[in-house]
Amino acid sequence: MSIQYEEPALAGSYSVVDSFPKDFGYGVEEPDIEEESATSGDTKPRILLMGLRRSGKSSIQKVVFHKMSPNETLFLESTNKIYKDDISSTSFVNFQIWDFPGQVDFFDPTFDYEMIFRGTGALIFVIDAQDDYVEALGRLHLTVSRAYRINPEINFEVFIHKVDGLSDDHKIETQRDIHQRANDDLADASLEKLHLSFYLTSIYDHSIFEAFSKVVQKLIPQLPTLENLLNIFISNSGIEKAFLFDVVSKIYIATDSSPVDMQSYELCCDMIDVVIDVSCIYGLRGDGSGSAYDKESLAIIKLNNTTVLYLKEVTKFLALVCILREESFEKKGLIDYNFHCFRKATQEVFEVGSLTQRTGMLQSQSTSPNNSLSNLKFGALNGGVV
Numbered sequence: 321m322s323i324q325y326e327e328p329a330l331a332g333s334y335s336v337v338d339s340f341p342k343d344f345g346y347g348v349e350e351p352d353i354e355e356e357s358a359t360s361g362d363t364k365p366r367i368l369l370m371g372l373r374r375s376g377k378s379s380i381q382k383v384v385f386h387k388m389s390p391n392e393t394l395f396l397e398s399t400n401k402i403y404k405d406d407i408s409s410t411s412f413v414n415f416q417i418w419d420f421p422g423q424v425d426f427f428d429p430t431f432d433y434e435m436i437f438r439g440t441g442a443l444i445f446v447i448d449a450q451d452d453y454v455e456a457l458g459r460l461h462l463t464v465s466r467a468y469r470i471n472p473e474i475n476f477e478v479f480i481h482k483v484d485g486l487s488d489d490h491k492i493e494t495q496r497d498i499h500q501r502a503n504d505d506l507a508d509a510s511l512e513k514l515h516l517s518f519y520l521t522s523i524y525d526h527s528i529f530e531a532f533s534k535v536v537q538k539l540i541p542q543l544p545t546l547e548n549l550l551n552i553f554i555s556n557s558g559i560e561k562a563f564l565f566d567v568v569s570k571i572y573i574a575t576d577s578s579p580v581d582m583q584s585y586e587l588c589c590d591m592i593d594v595v596i597d598v599s600c601i602y603g604l605r606g607d608g609s610g611s612a613y614d615k616e617s618l619a620i621i622k623l624n625n626t627t628v629l630y631l632k633e634v635t636k637f638l639a640l641v642c643i644l645r646e647e648s649f650e651k652k653g654l655i656d657y658n659f660h661c662f663r664k665a666t667q668e669v670f671e672v673g674s675l676t677q678r679t680g681m682l683q684s685q686s687t688s689p690n691n692s693l694s695n696l697k698f699g700a701l702n703g704g705v706v
C-alpha cells in the first residue's frame with residue numbers, strides 16, 4: 321500500500337495522536353459557511369441522546385465525537401447531572417448531547433423540557449440490549465410520547481445498543497421484540513402516527529457510525545441535492561462509490577445512490593483515521609501549531625487489489641472520500657476538475673440553505689440549490705461536458 325499525502329510541510333516534532341485538537345487546528349481566518357450558520361442562530365437542529373443509566377450514552381458520544389477508543393469507555397464514570405456537550409464548533413453536525421442520568425426525573429416541573437423538545441431535530445433513545453429492557457421500554461414510551469406532544473416533527477430513533485455481545489439470531493429476535501412492544505405501547509396510547517426507527521448498534525464496530533449517519537441525514541434538507549451531485553460526480557469520473565464525510569465524527573452526511581456496503585464504508589472511515597493521524601504526527605509545525613485538516617488536505621491510497629482511495633477537503637468540516645479502480649485513476653485530471661465542480665456546487669448548496677434560513681424563506685426543493693446549480697458543467701468521461 322502506498323500513501324501519497326500532500327501536506328504543506330513535514331514537521332520534525334511528534335504530537336500524541338490522542339491529544340490532537342478537536343478542530344484539527346483548522347484555520348479560522350475566513351468565516352466559513354458553517355460558522356456563519358452557527359452565528360446566525362440555531363440553523364441546524366439539535367440531537368438529544370437519552371436512555372437509562374449505563375445504557376451507553378456517554379460512550380457513544382465519546383467514541384463518535386471525541387475519538388475515544390471503545391475499551392476506554394469501560395472507565396467512564398456515571399453521569400450524575402445533565403451533561404450538555406456541544407460539538408457544533410468542531411463538526412458539521414450541530415449536536416448537543418443531553419445525557420440524562422437514570423434517576424433524574426426530567427419531567428420535573430422545574431425542568432424546561434418544552435424548550436428542549438421544541439428545538440430538537442432528533443431524539444435518540446439508547447436501550448441496552450444486553451440487559452433486561454422492560455424498564456427501558458417504559459422510559460422510552462414516556463419520553464417519546466411527551467416529546468411528540470410538544471414537537472411532532474422530532475425524528476424518534478431507537479438505538480438497540482451493545483449488540484456486540486449477542487449472536488446474530490439473538491440480535492434479530494431482540495430487535496423484533498423491542499419493535500413490537502414499543503409499537504404496541506404507542507398503539508395503546510393512540511399514538512400510531514409516532515414513528516420509531518430502530519438500529520442495532522455497538523461502539524465496537526462501525527454500526528454506531530452508520531446509525532448516526534442515518535440519523536443525521538434525515539435532518540439535512542439539502543440531502544437530495546447532495547446525492548444528485550454525488551451521482552453526477554461519480555458517473556462522470558469513473559468512480560465507484562463516494563461518501564461526503566463529517567471528518568471529526570466519520571459520519572457520512574451523503575453518498576451516491578448506489579447501495580452502501582459496510583466494507584466500503586469502513587474502508588473510507590479507516591482512511592480518514594490514517595490521514596488525520598499521520599497528519600497530526602507529521603503535518604503540524606515544530607511548535608505544534610498548524611492544522612491536521614485544512615484546505616490543502618488531500619490523500620491518495622493505492623491498495624494491493626487495484627483499488628484506489630481518494631480523499632479531498634470540501635469544507636471546513638466535510639471531506640469527500642471516493643473508491644475507484646486503478647484504471648479510472650489514470651484520468652486524474654478529469655477527476656480533479658469534476659471534484660472542483662462538485663466542491664463549488666456543495667458550497668453553493670449550503671450557502672443557499674443558510675440564505676433561505678436567514679431571509680426566513682421556506683426551504684423547498686423549488687427554491688433551492690438545484691436552480692443555482694443549473695449552469696454547472698462537469699467534465700464527461702468521453703471528453704465532453706455535462
Ligand SMILES: Nc1nc2c(ncn2[C@@H]2O[C@H](COP(=O)(O)OP(=O)(O)OP(=O)(O)O)[C@@H](O)[C@H]2O)c(=O)[nH]1
Pocket residue numbers: 371372373374375376377378379380390392393394395396397398399400419420421422481482483484485521522523524
Ligand atoms: N459491550 C458493550 N459495552 C458498551 C457499549 N457501549 C457502552 N458500553 C459500556 O457500557 C457501560 C456504560 O456506558 P456509559 O457510556 O457510561 O453509559 P451512560 O448511559 O452514559 O451511563 P450514565 O452516565 O450512568 O447515564 C460502560 O462500561 C461502557 O464500556 C457497547 O456498544 N458494547
